[in-house]
Amino acid sequence: MAERKLFTEWAMDIAEDSKIRSTCLSRQVGAVIIRDKQIIATGYNGAPAGAIHCTDIGYCERRKRGFASGQGLELCRAGHAEANAIDQCARRGTSCAGATLYVTTQPCVFCCIHIIQAGIKKVIFKGEYPTGLGLELLQESGIEYLKYEDALEAERKAVEEKHQKEMERVNEFLSKPKNY
Secondary structure, three states: OOOOOOOHHHHHHHHHHHHHOOOOOOOOEEEEEEEOOOOEEEEEEEEEOOOOOOHHHHHOOHHHOOOOOOOOOOOOOOOOOHHHHHHHHHOOOOOOOOOEEEEEEOOHHHHHHHHHHHOEEEEOOOOOOOHHHHHHHHHHHHOOEEEHHHHHHHHHHHHHHHHHHHHHHHHHHHEEEEEO
16 A cells, blocks of 8 residues: 655645646746645636737747846736635635645745735745745744745654554553453
């Protein structure tokens, strides 16, 4: 039997799978919002619903004009994965309050503003973003954020501790005389 994945690992796999839908020529990012261990939305970076995708146009306007990664974002037609996942919740009338966001890259400052305003309580991310301003905003707002590797390690320790306590309970049960 295959070893069961940690929840954090499973959730990030969903975010990774979501980025496959990206229509951005620059980078592909995926996100998933989970509350009470249930997926409430996924998102990926791409043009708004009904708009022409960069993959269809065949070029990135920012790259065409010579902007470096992370610059000239006002020329980008793609919504970010985090914002798109939050927008999916808004469109369906589903609250993000108290949820955890898993995202395949560190959120930019604009996405962090959306995260804060949506009431998301925790962000787990992979990768780095050129500036740390978004994380500063999350911290100021009392939102927990963790790099994926740190979140995995914390969950791994918690699972091991829980397993140890459970084994102690089992051993105690097995050591007691049975009266039947």
